[in-house]
Amino acid sequence: MAALDGFPASFYAEPGVLGILSNGISAFLVLLQNFNEAHTGIAPVGVENILAVHLILIGGICQLVAGLLSFRKYDHLSGTAFIGYAALWSSYGATRIYFGAFDETPLTVPLAHEMMNNLPLSTNMMSNMSQNATSDIPVNNIFLSIKESAIAGLVPYILLSFLLAFCSATVNYIMPFVFGAITVTLIFEAVAVVASSWALVVSGIFELLILLFAIYGSAALLVKGLSQRLVLKGFGTPLFNVLLLGTANSASAQSIGQEKKKNTKYAEPMALGFFCDTIAPFIFAFYSFGYMKSFGLGATWVSIISVTQLFSSYYAHLRQDCYHTTKFGLHATYWLIKAWDEFVLSVLIVEESTVVSGRQAMVGDWFFVAAALVLCVGSLNMDVLELIHNMLFVLLTVSTIPQIPLHGYYIFFGVACSLFTAASLYGTFSRLINTIAEKSLIPVGPQPLSTEQLQKAFKCNRSKQGDQEVLQASDALFYLSNGVAALSAVHARVSSSNPSFLNLTVPWVLISGAIIQIYVSRLQVTGGGRFGSVISSFYVAVWATWTWFRFADLLQFPTEAFYGFTAGAIAFLVINAFLMLIAYKNLVLLVLTTIMEVVLVCFLLSTLQRLPYRLEAMLALVSIICIYGALASLVNCIFSQRLLPMGPPLIKETVKEESSPETPCPLGNSRLTGGLLKIAALLEEGGVCGIPTDTVYALAASCKNPKAIEKIYNIKDRPAEKPICICISSVEQLVEAKPPFSPLLWEFMRNVYPGGISCIVSKGDWLFKLVGPAYDRVGTKDSIMIRVPDHTVTCHLCDMTGPLAITSANPSGEADSTHHSMVIRLGHKIQGVLCDGNSNEVVASTVVNCLKIDETITIVREGCVPAVKVRQIFDRLKS
Numbered sequence: 001m002a003a004l005d006g007f008p009a010s011f012y013a014e015p016g017v018l019g020i021l022s023n024g025i026s027a028f029l030v031l032l033q034n035f036n037e038a039h040t041g042i043a044p045v046g047v048e049n050i051l052a053v054h055l056i057l058i059g060g061i062c063q064l065v066a067g068l069l070s071f072r073k074y075d076h077l078s079g080t081a082f083i084g085y086a087a088l089w090s091s092y093g094a095t096r097i098y099f100g101a102f103d104e105t106p107l108t109v110p111l112a113h114e115m116m117n118n119l120p121l122s123t124n125m126m127s128n129m130s131q132n133a134t135s136d137i138p139v140n141n142i143f144l145s146i147k148e149s150a151i152a153g154l155v156p157y158i159l160l161s162f163l164l165a166f167c168s169a170t171v172n173y174i175m176p177f178v179f180g181a182i183t184v185t186l187i188f189e190a191v192a193v194v195a196s197s198w199a200l201v202v203s204g205i206f207e208l209l210i211l212l213f214a215i216y217g218s219a220a221l222l223v224k225g226l227s228q229r230l231v232l233k234g235f236g237t238p239l240f241n242v243l244l245l246g247t248a249n250s251a252s253a254q255s256i257g258q259e260k261k262k263n264t265k266y267a268e269p270m271a272l273g274f275f276c277d278t279i280a281p282f283i284f285a286f287y288s289f290g291y292m293k294s295f296g297l298g299a300t301w302v303s304i305i306s307v308t309q310l311f312s313s314y315y316a317h318l319r320q321d322c323y324h325t326t327k328f329g330l331h332a333t334y335w336l337i338k339a340w341d342e343f344v345l346s347v348l349i350v351e352e353s354t355v356v357s358g359r360q361a362m363v364g365d366w367f368f369v370a371a372a373l374v375l376c377v378g379s380l381n382m383d384v385l386e387l388i389h390n391m392l393f394v395l396l397t398v399s400t401i402p403q404i405p406l407h408g409y410y411i412f413f414g415v416a417c418s419l420f421t422a423a424s425l426y427g428t429f430s431r432l433i434n435t436i437a438e439k440s441l442i443p444v445g446p447q448p449l450s451t452e453q454l455q456k457a458f459k460c461n462r463s464k465q466g467d468q469e470v471l472q473a474s475d476a477l478f479y480l481s482n483g484v485a486a487l488s489a490v491h492a493r494v495s496s497s498n499p500s501f502l503n504l505t506v507p508w509v510l511i512s513g514a515i516i517q518i519y520v521s522r523l524q525v526t527g528g529g530r531f532g533s534v535i536s537s538f539y540v541a542v543w544a545t546w547t548w549f550r551f552a553d554l555l556q557f558p559t560e561a562f563y564g565f566t567a568g569a570i571a572f573l574v575i576n577a578f579l580m581l582i583a584y585k586n587l588v589l590l591v592l593t594t595i596m597e598v599v600l601v602c603f604l605l606s607t608l609q610r611l612p613y614r615l616e617a618m619l620a621l622v623s624i625i626c627i628y629g630a631l632a633s634l635v636n637c638i639f640s641q642r643l644l645p646m647g648p649p650l651i652k653e654t655v656k657e658e659s660s661p662e663t664p665c666p667l668g669n670s671r672l673t674g675g676l677l678k679i680a681a682l683l684e685e686g687g688v689c690g691i692p693t694d695t696v697y698a699l700a701a702s703c704k705n706p707k708a709i710e711k712i713y714n715i716k717d718r719p720a721e722k723p724i725c726i727c728i729s730s731v732e733q734l735v736e737a738k739p740p741f742s743p744l745l746w747e748f749m750r751n752v753y754p755g756g757i758s759c760i761v762s763k764g765d766w767l768f769k770l771v772g773p774a775y776d777r778v779g780t781k782d783s784i785m786i787r788v789p790d791h792t793v794t795c796h797l798c799d800m801t802g803p804l805a806i807t808s809a810n811p812s813g814e815a816d817s818t819h820h821s822m823v824i825r826l827g828h829k830i831q832g833v834l835c836d837g838n839s840n841e842v843v844a845s846t847v848v849n850c851l852k853i854d855e856t857i858t859i860v861r862e863g864c865v866p867a868v869k870v871r872q873i874f875d876r877l878k879s
Helices: 002-013 016-040 045-072 076-101 111-117 140-168 175-194 198-227 250-256 270-288 296-318 322-348 352-361 364-378 384-398 406-437 451-457 475-488 500-526 534-554 559-582 587-607 613-639 673-684 706-716 731-735 743-752 766-774 792-801 820-824 867-878
Strands: 108-110 136-138 667-669 689-691 698-702 725-727 757-762 783-787 804-808 832-835 846-849 858-861
Touching: 016 045, 016 076, 016 175, 016 198, 045 076, 045 296, 076 140, 076 175, 076 270, 076 296, 076 406, 140 175, 140 270, 140 296, 140 406, 175 198, 270 296, 270 322, 270 384, 270 406, 296 322, 296 500, 322 364, 322 384, 322 475, 322 500, 322 613, 364 384, 364 475, 364 613, 384 406, 451 613, 475 500, 475 534, 475 587, 475 613, 500 534, 534 559, 534 587, 559 587, 587 613, 667 673, 673 689, 673 698, 673 792, 673 832, 689 792, 689 820, 698 706, 706 766, 706 804, 725 766, 731 743, 743 757, 743 867, 792 804, 820 832, 846 867, 858 867
Parallel strands: 667 832, 689 832, 725 783, 757 846
Antiparallel strands: 108 136, 689 698, 698 804, 725 804, 757 783, 846 858
16 A cells, blocks of 8 residues: 555656656557558548647656656756647647638638638738639648648747757666657657658657657656666766866856846746747747648647746746846747737738738737836846847737738848747757756856846835735736737727727737736735735726627627627726725826726727717826836835835825834844843843744744753644754854764765755764753754754854754744744744744755765755756766
């Protein structure tokens, strides 16, 4: 039974089992399809669709789960690879369904379908507008267009798969063979789309190799997860050392260090974001240069990779990285909108005049230009690569503004997409290697501007660090999604003679205002804002209703049908009035909700067909407010202080001073010497105090007072069998006690201290010299756990009081305390709290059993430092 219980647990401990196995099974499904088609010459529709659905479920869904688990295990490479391949297999499964839907049967379709599937909008539309609208063409051309779309999707995945294979060689020597075989397979799959069946056979051979490599790799990881040691070879030993790629650049390393180390429990999502930014623009470039005749299948590929990019935005949010949360969320919105914009144009537009007016109608492109410039400002203190990438995104958005003539539109757009693809490909490689090595081996350039220069440029007006308006990572994306929806909705009621406006505006408003804002609402719930996702969720309903109203207008519903929209508009007016009341803490948000009230009045008049055209210009004012709100939110969140004003609150809340007599215990400010001396005196007197550490808050007692240590058990309701560790200021404080540690243990401690790691070592007489009378109150009978936190305040406190007995500052079984306010709730039981604001982590330290370090180490509890990183340090020292 124990083995059975450990089997599913190993999938969580080693998500690579699920990811590698999913790749193998996916390759096997494609192998069955290829061999069947090579043998019979055709792909049976029923079998093709069934296998494609299995490909989406196994290669897509299962591998997505593996990638999400890898991100939570701080595995940069596996998280990027598995989520990226999840998008690949899902897209290829959808492609197979398209192939099954269109066979070689010589049917005919109207010319409108020809314009949808056979003629690129960029080059052939003008010359074919004058043809007879009743002429017919064979469906074989549609089938050819699907093949071209499949090639456009496979080529960028070939390049990225090669990069993943190369990068994985710096980690182990199983994944390079799996990813390398996938690379070769994709090459022959692309050849097979346009060539004879011999390419299908060759591809099938490599797919069989993928399956064999995947079976061995998943077995090796599964055994490792069950036995907690490497039994089968392949993992733990790279093909070559990543440091051979170069030496760290100090200037670049400085820029990498600008991101505050908040939550290292989650892997860095930058490589995945660049991964997605490589595929989407490549498909658009392929289409813009006329190599794809239809964008139906292309829209499917881009939609899947855009959803994938939202996962990179989500994990950036979990890391409290507001810049990348905003950047990847905006890029995903842009790709989704442009994909369905091109799809609508290629499917429903049948006249040249309609195309031109449709392009001019989409003023929402201008908002993307402004949003791209906001990102440029946000990346000024990152690195040169980020700034160049954002400048190319500005070029990309400029290339799609409606004022560009149609005959030059696609050439400009295609060139911009090509440049953006090249920069994103380099970004994927550099971010992967640099995160694996934890050094800047691949050059990304220094900071364009220092933090101090930017603060002077913005004329810094500092606010409290704990201000929620400053630290909310999803606020900028909230403003951007509403801004795009508002500016895209600037239209009067459209006549039935020209319905193309509605066809174009529906994807713009629905995607940005409703679909993406649902994602933003989720972020704001997890962000812990005071009012959560109330406002964003309401605006989801507003923009979705607006979209349905435009559909009703397009379909020419009877007048009576619009009375339902009238009732809904009245309800929206009432609800938005309440939202204006709860937006009092932020003047920008208050102005936005106030203007939205006027917009809703316009919407009400529209349902009654009594709206003057000029009133819808209020939507443009909403967009202007949103651009400023996005810029201010992004900059303030990046610097954790108010550089750009958001306006004073209309109702000022009274803030209680820390010395208020209403506090349940004395409080000390960690930034003041007096506060530190106050807590040190309380500890010396035998008190128990809450103190900050480099991870979460802890309860501390001086080892000079054994009875104080006993109090900790009562305060936490902690079981007596659970030992308490000791905290010291440095390894040198331990050296003075002269413990008989092995050279390997000393070297290990010097490499992991100070930091978020706790080492369990053997007790001995040396411990009497260190903790004195607390010898029997700390640790177990034979062992003791030692912490050297990477926190200046805590180490200084240990220098003042001597070693401290510490444990997490929370009742047993409850969540760790990540802010001093969570420790103050224990104030009636403790003697003081050293206040230091938000903790640097949301999880406790990683506990390592070093009792048999000369043989191996054991990870007792994985905390803020990933187990993989600990083992890498140990393996390097031991070798």
